[in-house]
Amino acid sequence: MTLLFKHNPHLGRLDKYLNFKMGDSTPGPMYLFPDSLASAGLAVAVLATPIVLWSLFRLKRYGWLAAILIVTILPTAFIYMVMPTGYLANILFLIPLFFLAICYVILKQKINDWREPIFINKPGSDYNSQELSSE
16 A cells, blocks of 8 residues: 655655755765865755755744754854854854754654645545445
């Protein structure tokens, strides 16, 4: 038996961004330029955050939206305003990004529970509307 799901473009977009896969050519440059690849990965995570936040808003998942704001964006803004630029500030900026990665991993696992199945009554199935109306 195959299970069909209702089409939800916002859920599909969020699933597409969270299930991003790198190509097979990534390990080669990673050994040559590990710092630039790490910076590129951080840039992709930061650039994808507004899209993820907008998708969560459109899906009316306000708890997830608040969690990402509290765990990542507010600490980043606090560090930016309070800490002077320097080595310690650069290290502290990595902490909210680490929590953002954790939020994305948990969100990636939970997104499949949000899909709504389509129930179809076929002849011979356990549910028969005529039996209910005759009783």
